[in-house]
Amino acid sequence: MNYNFRFNALAPYTGEILRGISLTLQLTCLTMAIALVIGLFMALARMSDNRVLNVAARVYVEAIRNTPLLVQLFIVFFGLPSLGIRLDAYLAAVIGLSINVGAYASEILRAGIQSIRPSQVEAGRALGMTAGQTFRSVVLFPAVKAVYPALASQFVLLLLATSVVSSLGVGELFHQATFIDSRTYRSFESYALITVTYLVLTLGFRALFSLVYWLVFVRRPRA
Amino acid sequence: MIRELGLNDIVYLLEASRWTVALALIAILAGGVLGLIVAVLRIVSFKPANWLAIGYINLIQGTPLLGQLFIFFFGLPLFGIQIGAWEAAALALSINASAFLGEIWRGSLQSVSPRQWEAGAALGLTYWQRLTSVILPQAVRISIAPTVGYLMQLVKDTSLTALIGFIELTRASQILSAATFKPLQVYGLAAIVYFVICFSLSRLSEHLEKRTHAAR
Amino acid sequence: MPLVEITDIHKSFGKVDVLKNISLTVEKGEIVSVIGRSGSGKSTLLRCINGLERVQSGRIVVDGMEVTSPATNINALRERVGMVFQSYNLFPHLTVERNVTLALKKVRRMSNDAARDIARTMVAKVGLADKLGAYPDELSGGQQQRVAIARSLAMQPTMMLFDEITSALDPELVGEVLKVLEELAREGMTMMLVTHEMNFAKNVADRVVFMHQGNVHEDGPARDTLIEPRTPELRSFLSAVLH
Ligand SMILES: Nc1ncnc2c1ncn2[C@@H]1O[C@H](COP(=O)(O)OP(=O)(O)O)[C@@H](O)[C@H]1O
Numbered sequence: 236m237n238y239n240f241r242f243n244a245l246a247p248y249t250g251e252i253l254r255g256i257s258l259t260l261q262l263t264c265l266t267m268a269i270a271l272v273i274g275l276f277m278a279l280a281r282m283s284d285n286r287v288l289n290v291a292a293r294v295y296v297e298a299i300r301n302t303p304l305l306v307q308l309f310i311v312f313f314g315l316p317s318l319g320i321r322l323d324a325y326l327a328a329v330i331g332l333s334i335n336v337g338a339y340a341s342e343i344l345r346a347g348i349q350s351i352r353p354s355q356v357e358a359g360r361a362l363g364m365t366a367g368q369t370f371r372s373v374v375l376f377p378a379v380k381a382v383y384p385a386l387a388s389q390f391v392l393l394l395l396a397t398s399v400v401s402s403l404g405v406g407e408l409f410h411q412a413t414f415i416d417s418r419t420y421r422s423f424e425s426y427a428l429i430t431v432t433y434l435v436l437t438l439g440f441r442a443l444f445s446l447v448y449w450l451v452f453v454r455r456p457r458a
Numbered sequence: 459m460i461r462e463l464g465l466n467d468i469v470y471l472l473e474a475s476r477w478t479v480a481l482a483l484i485a486i487l488a489g490g491v492l493g494l495i496v497a498v499l500r501i502v503s504f505k506p507a508n509w510l511a512i513g514y515i516n517l518i519q520g521t522p523l524l525g526q527l528f529i530f531f532f533g534l535p536l537f538g539i540q541i542g543a544w545e546a547a548a549l550a551l552s553i554n555a556s557a558f559l560g561e562i563w564r565g566s567l568q569s570v571s572p573r574q575w576e577a578g579a580a581l582g583l584t585y586w587q588r589l590t591s592v593i594l595p596q597a598v599r600i601s602i603a604p605t606v607g608y609l610m611q612l613v614k615d616t617s618l619t620a621l622i623g624f625i626e627l628t629r630a631s632q633i634l635s636a637a638t639f640k641p642l643q644v645y646g647l648a649a650i651v652y653f654v655i656c657f658s659l660s661r662l663s664e665h666l667e668k669r670t671h672a673a674r
Numbered sequence: 675m676p677l678v679e680i681t682d683i684h685k686s687f688g689k690v691d692v693l694k695n696i697s698l699t700v701e702k703g704e705i706v707s708v709i710g711r712s713g714s715g716k717s718t719l720l721r722c723i724n725g726l727e728r729v730q731s732g733r734i735v736v737d738g739m740e741v742t743s744p745a746t747n748i749n750a751l752r753e754r755v756g757m758v759f760q761s762y763n764l765f766p767h768l769t770v771e772r773n774v775t776l777a778l779k780k781v782r783r784m785s786n787d788a789a790r791d792i793a794r795t796m797v798a799k800v801g802l803a804d805k806l807g808a809y810p811d812e813l814s815g816g817q818q819q820r821v822a823i824a825r826s827l828a829m830q831p832t833m834m835l836f837d838e839i840t841s842a843l844d845p846e847l848v849g850e851v852l853k854v855l856e857e858l859a860r861e862g863m864t865m866m867l868v869t870h871e872m873n874f875a876k877n878v879a880d881r882v883v884f885m886h887q888g889n890v891h892e893d894g895p896a897r898d899t900l901i902e903p904r905t906p907e908l909r910s911f912l913s914a915v916l917h
């Protein structure tokens with residue numbers, strides 16, 4: 236093999252990479268927040284007695300979970316304009332990602348809500364706790380603890396999935412690889428460097444989430 | 459030139475979806491063989507092997523599949539291995555699948571109750587007999603549903619190979635959409651095809667889950 | 675020569691001493707009931723006898739085979755010493771019949787037909803002839819436990835070890851399992867059984883071994899020992915179980 240790897244050719248693009256990281260994190264956090272709201276409503280709809288709400292939530296979750304994110308993004312970005320809805324790439328990315336992750340979040344939250352046992356609420360009240368105290372310590376705390384690990388790994392999956400919106404031209408981290416490649420003609424180095432950057436980010440977030448879990452749920456289990 | 463979507467356009471998409479299915483099948487088979495090795499390395503009582511497997515799994519699961527696709531697409535030619543989008547797609551997806559399948563199968567193996575080992579031992583079965591007649595049959599049963607479930611994930615993952623130019627269902631939709639200027643209908647159609655494949659697989663997986671006789 | 679000869683065994687898990695210098699013999703045909711508080715080492719003692727646990731020192735000889743010697747083929751020993759667990763541990767992926775025939779075919783290298791004949795006899799003996807084709811998860815706890823006993827008996831063991839085999843059962847299912855044990859007792863099977871069924875111990879067992887904190891604290895004829903305990907520990911244990 237006589238190819239010379241030249242990663243230092245990428246050095247002038249540190250600024251682009253940092254901007255890419257920043258946009259990726261912004262996309263991830265924004266999407267996660269919106270997805271949690273969608274997920275909560277969909278979870279409640281799934282559990283409601285209203286048949287229409289129930290079926291609508293089911294259809295939403297099944298439709299999203301059984302089709303690829305990329306096609307969902309294409310429908311939002313390229314398809315909706317033919318209905319007169321024109322979105323810029325960033326907005327289309329946020330909407331597409333949020334709708335996608337909302338479906339997964341709703342399943343996680345539904346499991347969390349179903350893990351709450353009404354008998355424990357009664358027990359809390361019987362022990363003389365106020366409604367607020369009961370809600371915090373026997374409803375909210377255990378439910379959050381139950382859904383936390385799944386939501387944390389959903390966050391990491393989302394962080395990786397945002398790379399797909401580079402195909403809409405959003406200038407997030409993965410798009411920077413395409414950009415640097417087009418400037419340096421160092422395709423392999425560009426994609427390898429960016430891919431490793433994702434690894435650093437995901438490992439960092441996993442460590443952070445474990446630390447938070449330990450601090451909040453392990454160290455003070457009776458909080 | 460704007461034209462209506464015709465029957466032959468639908469046929470074109472369906473034909474392209476054969477490549478989606480083929481890619482998913484190749485990845486689950488080749489990834490399955492590799493995944494078996496990953497699972498074994500992960501559970502043998504030899505620390506360096508465990509670390510190697512854990513590192514591999516973290517590397518694959520901690521980076522975007524899109525990045526893996528591009529690395530293989532651009533990387534292998536540098537080593538003098540000339541490959542096209544098809545080979546790069548098959549290779550990247552197989553490697554990716556091996557990490558996920560390895561974890562699924564390790565989980566299945568370890569979820570067979572350790573008491574099953576003991577029950578086998580108490581009857582005088584040798585280690586090998588316990589493994590092959592008692593533990594593995596149960597692990598395989600436990601793993602079928604999640605493996606089929608993962609196959610559905612793989613079908614969705616194949617859509618990303620469109621971005622390195624491999625013509626499967628999603629790439630074919632892009633081409634058709636550019637030719638017809640009917641993106642909503644074309645991508646909607648593609649979504650329906652994906653839905654039919656994935657929904658059948660997830661139903662199958664749920665069905666298999668229900669009829670598993672195994673001790674966890 | 676006794677069938678089981680345990681000499682001065684010591685067993686610890688890490689820093690915890692679970693069995694402290696235990697010596698014990700069991701004669702052929704004897705029925706020994708092992709009792710004691712939870713954590714006193716009863717299960718560990720049984721598990722040492724068929725080599726599921728290794729001891730740190732001391733000697734165990736069963737039916738002429740030295741369990742504690744590394745040279746012994748432990749699988750061959752386990753063919754002769756049957757063991758039934760509290761949690762049944764049937765193979766859930768196999769029908770009742772195949773649960774029983776598995777070891778016959780693999781270990782004894784019997785033909786399908788010969789193994790099936792034995793399975794039919796043994797399963798009928800525990801009263802479940804109509805369940806040969808059922809999977810374990812289609813049976814009640816008591817039925818599963820009877821299959822587990824049949825599976826062990828099919829190997830024609832020299833002796834049987836039973837570890838709290840009725841403890842996981844609903845009270846109304848305990849009787850059907852004890853009946854199988856009584857039948858075995860009548861046939862003269864050598865048995866060591868950990869049990870909390872004091873009436874069973876009193877009426878069926880020949881001998882009672884009371885374990886306390888990793889030691890054999892009392893060891894004597896079943897009736898006498900249970901009716902007139904000599905040590906305050908056994909007295910307080912008995913009053914705790916009986917009330
Ligand atoms: N595999 C093991 N590892 C560590 N400690 C064990 C293990 N098995 C049993 N022990 C400990 O040994 C002691 C005796 O256990 P066991 O023999 O199961 O008692 P019993 O059957 O009388 O309830 C207990 O303190 C238990 O915690």
Ligand SMILES: [Mg+2]
Pocket residue numbers: 716717718838
């Ligand atoms: Mg015990």
